[in-house]
Amino acid sequence: MEVKAMNRWIKRSLALAIAVALIFSTAGFQAVAQDQQVANEPTAPGMIADLVLLRPLGIVATAAGTVFFVVSLPFSELGGNSKAAYQKLVVDPARFTFGRPLGKIEGVLPAQ
Known part of the structure; x- marks a missing residue:
């Protein structure tokens, strides 16, 4: 009986430790994201x-x-x-490639 209780205690402790680690790891990512938004310079x-x-x-x-x-043009014309x-197929990729400052990628891709 004592071994089963010990195993349950270990499993619960491990689950709690993983949950705490996940919570604190996402907080770090949020801080980094906020820093990147503040410093918007490439x-x-x-x-x-x-x-x-x-x-x-x-x-x-x-x-x-x-x-x-070009291949889809007949079908897209019919539709x-x-x-x-x-x-979507020509202008957006061209704008991403040629129409933005070097190193600036934030705000270029459309929001989903």
């Missing part, structure tokens, strides 16, 4: 990541979106949503 590592990773991916997304738009398809 950083050097952010600019480098934008230049090396995001801009090339944006170019690929713009090219692929253009190809998909009456060719302007929306053009906006």
